[in-house]
Amino acid sequence: MQVPAPFEYERATSVDHAIGLLERLGSTARLIAGGHSLLPMMKLRLANFDYLIDINDLHGELGYIETGPDEVRIGALTRHRELLESTQLAAAFPIFADAERVIADPVVRNRGTLGGSLCQADPSEDLSAVCTTLDARCVIRGPGGAERVVSMEEFHVGPYETAVADGEMLIEVRLPVRPGCGSAYEKVERRAGDWAVVSAGAAVWLDGGTIVDARVGLAAVGPNTTGIPEISAALRGREPSESLFEQAGAIAAASCDPVTDQRGSVDYKRHLAAELTRRTLRRAVERARS
Amino acid sequence: MTTVHERADTFHDNDQKPVGYGRMLRKEDPRFLRGRGRYVDDVQLPGMLHLAILRAPVAHARIVSIDTSAAEASPGVRAVVTGAMLAQQGLAWMPTLSNDVQAVLATDKVRFQGQEVAFVVADDRYAARDALELIDVEYDALDPVIDARRALAPDAPLIRDDLEGKTNNHCFDWETGDEAATEAVFARADVVVSQDLVYPRVHPAPMETCGAVADFDAVDGKLRLWSTTQAPHAHRTLYAIVAGIPEHKIQVIAPDIGGGFGNKVPIYPGYVCAIVASIVTGKPVKWMEDRSENLISTGFARDYIMRGEIAATRDGRILGIRTNVLADHGAFNGTAAPVKYPAGFFGVFTGSYDIEAAYCRMTAVYTNKAPGGVAYACSFRITEAVYLVERIVDCLADELGMDPAELRLKNFIQPEQFPYTTKTGWVYDSGNYEPTMRLAMDMAGYAELRREQEEKRARGELMGIGIAFFTEAVGAGPRKNMDILGLGMADGCELRVHPTGKAVVRLSVQSQGQGHETTFAQIVAEEIGIPPADIEVLHGDTDNTPFGLGTYGSRSTPVSGAAAALVARKVRDKARIIASGMLEVSVADLEWEKGAFHVKGDPGTSVTIQDIAMRAHGAGDLPEGIEGGLEAQICYNPSNLTYPHGAYICVVDIDPGTAQVKVRRFIAVDDCGTRINPMIIEGQVHGGLTDGVGMALMEMIAFDEDGNCLGASLMDYLIPTSLEVPDWETGFTVTPSPHHPIGAKGVGESATVGSPPAIVNAVVDALKPFGVRHADMPLTPSRVWDAMRGQARPPI
Numbered sequence A: 001m002q003v004p005a006p007f008e009y010e011r012a013t014s015v016d017h018a019i020g021l022l023e024r025l026g027s028t029a030r031l032i033a034g035g036h037s038l039l040p041m042m043k044l045r046l047a048n049f050d051y052l053i054d055i056n057d058l059h060g061e062l063g064y065i066e067t068g069p070d071e072v073r074i075g076a077l078t079r080h081r082e083l084l085e086s087t088q089l090a091a092a093f094p095i096f097a098d099a100e101r102v103i104a105d106p107v108v109r110n111r112g113t114l115g116g117s118l119c120q121a122d123p124s125e126d127l128s129a130v131c132t133t134l135d136a137r138c139v140i141r142g143p144g145g146a147e148r149v150v151s152m153e154e155f156h157v158g159p160y161e162t163a164v165a166d167g168e169m170l171i172e173v174r175l176p177v178r179p180g181c182g183s184a185y186e187k188v189e190r191r192a193g194d195w196a197v198v199s200a201g202a203a204v205w206l207d208g209g210t211i212v213d214a215r216v217g218l219a220a221v222g223p224n225t226t227g228i229p230e231i232s233a234a235l236r237g238r239e240p241s242e243s244l245f246e247q248a249g250a251i252a253a254a255s256c257d258p259v260t261d262q263r264g265s266v267d268y269k270r271h272l273a274a275e276l277t278r279r280t281l282r283r284a285v286e287r288a289r290s
Numbered sequence B: 001m002t003t004v005h006e007r008a009d010t011f012h013d014n015d016q017k018p019v020g021y022g023r024m025l026r027k028e029d030p031r032f033l034r035g036r037g038r039y040v041d042d043v044q045l046p047g048m049l050h051l052a053i054l055r056a057p058v059a060h061a062r063i064v065s066i067d068t069s070a071a072e073a074s075p076g077v078r079a080v081v082t083g084a085m086l087a088q089q090g091l092a093w094m095p096t097l098s099n100d101v102q103a104v105l106a107t108d109k110v111r112f113q114g115q116e117v118a119f120v121v122a123d124d125r126y127a128a129r130d131a132l133e134l135i136d137v138e139y140d141a142l143d144p145v146i147d148a149r150r151a152l153a154p155d156a157p158l159i160r161d162d163l164e165g166k167t168n169n170h171c172f173d174w175e176t177g178d179e180a181a182t183e184a185v186f187a188r189a190d191v192v193v194s195q196d197l198v199y200p201r202v203h204p205a206p207m208e209t210c211g212a213v214a215d216f217d218a219v220d221g222k223l224r225l226w227s228t229t230q231a232p233h234a235h236r237t238l239y240a241i242v243a244g245i246p247e248h249k250i251q252v253i254a255p256d257i258g259g260g261f262g263n264k265v266p267i268y269p270g271y272v273c274a275i276v277a278s279i280v281t282g283k284p285v286k287w288m289e290d291r292s293e294n295l296i297s298t299g300f301a302r303d304y305i306m307r308g309e310i311a312a313t314r315d316g317r318i319l320g321i322r323t324n325v326l327a328d329h330g331a332f333n334g335t336a337a338p339v340k341y342p343a344g345f346f347g348v349f350t351g352s353y354d355i356e357a358a359y360c361r362m363t364a365v366y367t368n369k370a371p372g373g374v375a376y377a378c379s380f381r382i383t384e385a386v387y388l389v390e391r392i393v394d395c396l397a398d399e400l401g402m403d404p405a406e407l408r409l410k411n412f413i414q415p416e417q418f419p420y421t422t423k424t425g426w427v428y429d430s431g432n433y434e435p436t437m438r439l440a441m442d443m444a445g446y447a448e449l450r451r452e453q454e455e456k457r458a459r460g461e462l463m464g465i466g467i468a469f470f471t472e473a474v475g476a477g478p479r480k481n482m483d484i485l486g487l488g489m490a491d492g493c494e495l496r497v498h499p500t501g502k503a504v505v506r507l508s509v510q511s512q513g514q515g516h517e518t519t520f521a522q523i524v525a526e527e528i529g530i531p532p533a534d535i536e537v538l539h540g541d542t543d544n545t546p547f548g549l550g551t552y553g554s555r556s557t558p559v560s561g562a563a564a565a566l567v568a569r570k571v572r573d574k575a576r577i578i579a580s581g582m583l584e585v586s587v588a589d590l591e592w593e594k595g596a597f598h599v600k601g602d603p604g605t606s607v608t609i610q611d612i613a614m615r616a617h618g619a620g621d622l623p624e625g626i627e628g629g630l631e632a633q634i635c636y637n638p639s640n641l642t643y644p645h646g647a648y649i650c651v652v653d654i655d656p657g658t659a660q661v662k663v664r665r666f667i668a669v670d671d672c673g674t675r676i677n678p679m680i681i682e683g684q685v686h687g688g689l690t691d692g693v694g695m696a697l698m699e700m701i702a703f704d705e706d707g708n709c710l711g712a713s714l715m716d717y718l719i720p721t722s723l724e725v726p727d728w729e730t731g732f733t734v735t736p737s738p739h740h741p742i743g744a745k746g747v748g749e750s751a752t753v754g755s756p757p758a759i760v761n762a763v764v765d766a767l768k769p770f771g772v773r774h775a776d777m778p779l780t781p782s783r784v785w786d787a788m789r790g791q792a793r794p795p796i
Helices: A015-028 A038-043 A056-062 A080-085 A087-092 A094-101 A106-111 A114-120 A126-133 A229-235 A242-255 A266-289 B029-033 B083-088 B125-132 B179-188 B232-243 B269-281 B291-297 B346-350 B382-400 B404-411 B433-444 B446-458 B516-528 B556-583 B609-617 B678-697 B750-766 B781-788
Strands: A008-011 A029-032 A051-054 A065-067 A071-075 A137-141 A147-151 A156-158 A169-176 A181-188 A198-207 A210-219 B049-055 B061-067 B077-082 B093-095 B101-103 B116-122 B136-141 B170-177 B191-202 B211-217 B222-227 B250-253 B285-288 B300-312 B318-328 B357-365 B462-471 B491-497 B503-507 B535-538 B590-593 B596-599 B602-608 B631-636 B645-654 B661-671 B729-732
Touching (some): A015 A169, A029 A038, A065 A087, A071 A087, A071 A114, A080 A094, A080 A106, A080 A114, A094 A126, A094 A181, A094 A198, A114 A126, A114 A169, A126 A181, A126 A198, A181 A266, A198 A266, A210 A229, B049 B125, B049 B291, B061 B116, B077 B083, B077 B125, B077 B269, B116 B125, B116 B269, B170 B179, B170 B346, B179 B300, B179 B318, B179 B357, B191 B382, B222 B232, B222 B269, B232 B250, B232 B269, B269 B285, B300 B382, B318 B346, B346 B357, B382 B404, B382 B462, B382 B750, B404 B462, B433 B462, B433 B661, B433 B729, B446 B462, B462 B750, B491 B556, B503 B556, B516 B556, B556 B590, B556 B596, B556 B602, B556 B631, B602 B609, B661 B678, B678 B729, B678 B750
Parallel strands (some): A008 A051, B049 B285, B318 B357, B661 B729
Antiparallel strands (some): A065 A071, A071 A169, A137 A147, A137 A169, A181 A198, A198 A210, B049 B116, B061 B136, B077 B116, B093 B101, B211 B222, B211 B285, B300 B318, B462 B645, B491 B503, B491 B631, B590 B596, B596 B602
16 A cells, blocks of 8 residues: 655635635645545655645535536536536537546546646646647636636646646636537547547537638647647638648647657657547537538 | 356356356355455554565665664654664575575665665554655665666676676576477478567566565464465475574465465565564564555566577478577566476477477576566466467468468377477377367357458458467476475365365465365365365465465466365265265275265165264264274375467457557467366456456556666556457367366466467557568557557567
């Protein structure tokens, strides 16, 4: 049995209580939601915190999926399983269900949360790639109830690092809704439940036969999940076609920044970036049309 | 998903238990399914302390100094012990099972990342673990030897300077077969194919890690040791030798063991540390490894770098097989194999084929990696041997343009040739290979699969069909040439029938999940007719079971199973004499039907084994010269190994875009002679096949160039899940062993041995359109993609 270093533990009773504790304890404290990344790191003593603030009791406050005409709002403590099972979310953004099906296993999905996934800021993390693809906005609340909203590019500032400062907490993720949308996600893993070798998310917005906008988000090929503006630029105003997807794939392969590791070589990962970009764009377009 | 096929003879309810062989639910399962198993970590003794081990952070470094003062002052700490302190007691080094020595705690330098450097004993495991961080060790870094291929380079750093006169990293040389005769057949062969192969280092990763609870009683001088061991009796003797405690004052108890696969055969420094800690503190001490410790420091498997060569005629007659092997044994030779077999039973690399000559030359080297080598259900290196021969036979088929099934069928040893002496001196007891192969091909629909493959290839789809046919050698001894540190590989068994006709059978072997409590009850039941439910099977406690060498190398049924059958026959012989007295007829006038003796020609006049048991313990006369009681003991020394065989066929599909391999079908036909409990056999086969998928597609203990282990957690060292395996299709043939009392052969490791080459052969077959003839394991998507582009590389 692997055992963590000593720490103190407190259960937060409200978001403001949690933020108050974070403010007081500073960088020695860490929020715990699902804990499926944090606890293994603590047991391996790769992460050592003096205080853990358990926010699982805040699920009533922060566990929700609200779909509106302009925006989908998801509470930070919404569990993977809730994201997977939400029919309204699947109708708006099928990319979520695609991704959730390949995230870890049912035990992890019962407990892990959207906010925890984004705040862990693992470069291989699936929901970060999904949120990057969908151009999500992250709502960060600080002391006194002050809120700020940042883009995914701003939210992730490096591997395992986010824009959330001491005394702050991610409370909500907002996804802009536009007409004619289709989205998809695909992941290559060495084994079910493993982190991605590479994964890709794609979203397209069609008007008639034309791509109004398109976004691709890649995981595991850079310091953070990567959105690729060049692909959006290349696809906007064009009609979907295999050669266009091919072109997008080539941009993905050239724009990403993978490293060789046990999961695969740089060349293979670039190849996958292209392959998965093509596949997800193809499926996103099919879904946008249907 | 794995599903278990319903079979007509599957027993769904306990009322249908056989009295003897047949499908029967496992007697041990109710306690496991209800969470009532009792493992080493469940042992709680009054006043028990906890031990944690400080391990080397680097692969090769001299220890300059160790400061334990802060750790000693840490709350709850009772003792901090270093190698220097053990050296004062002469306990810093211990013998390995291969006549080498291994440091219990490092004294001079550390030789692999994860090596034991010091230990802390504290009131709880948290306090012990926290105190490890306060031990200050100063290291003087040395260059490590990580690549076995460079271990013998003149400028390679010397690892084993503890061995007097040692000037290089050479571990041993070994050869088998006839070099000149093999050279001659290669010289006259039409076709010679050569292929380099790597069987990477893998790890058994049992669900339960290793650990022990040591309880030394200073008053009566007795050591009780609960430990995760597959061989409790052998361990007891070795502790007596190492620690100097008299053997009758050592009791080794292996309670329920959560998987072994050979990982729990060696004696690890942690066990010795726990014993020392109990002696030093006067308290019981528990040590349980965590997952990372298990993966980085305990017995690994494989790590053979092989060149295989095969010579044949143009029409596909195999003439000879030759191989050159470089074996990486890590920092200490901790191989757990019979001492006269430093390469285990790798000598069976000639496989199932009738050939004219064979030769193997092997060099083993030390490297700065964890010790081990024989583990992971390998049947003492038969995994490596079968992989070698089955891979190069496929390379030959490719070269000849022959179907790989046809090539194998053409070269099989024929049934009338058994017992068959191989060109490396192994005497295969029995076999009938063609029916086994034909059954597998029929189950697979082999011809249809080939047609489907042809159509798919035309469409650019990648489908592969892989075959492996194996013969194993399992059930070590015989004791005359097989021993572990002088302990002959034989096994005892004791059977006692109680007055009411219930029985207890005591074994020297140790289950780690194999189902001994069921299988051995069935063996005894078959012989004396007492239902398995009425037979208690005891094992794992050296004070209460007869001596024997334990469970590994698929040896339980071949050796201990024979002992159980013979001891039951001994009891039955005595029962017959008692029955003759009871029925007042001569022994010759009695006939045995399962569970009772009756008078010949008068089936109505009979006594049951239960009647006889009561008579044996009751009042009244027994036949002259017969003592009371109904029990017997035996020590069985096998006259030969048993040689199970099997035909495996694997079908894979590969995504041409991502290079991901999907095992679509797997057909496994096993012949392990007499089948005692087919359900248990199938369960073992299912597990072994899953292991094979892991090794072929994902598992590898890799190191970086500094010797850092890259497989130190189950996030990095992948083992397969139910989602990676197909619906297993199992079948069987029965070729009994002629020398085993009930004709049984071992089967526990057959699937682990046979499945990796079938899967690799299937992947290579799928990649044929890319001109691929070989690709090394693990066949991860990235490595398969390399192969598709003509850039297949060894994994090291």
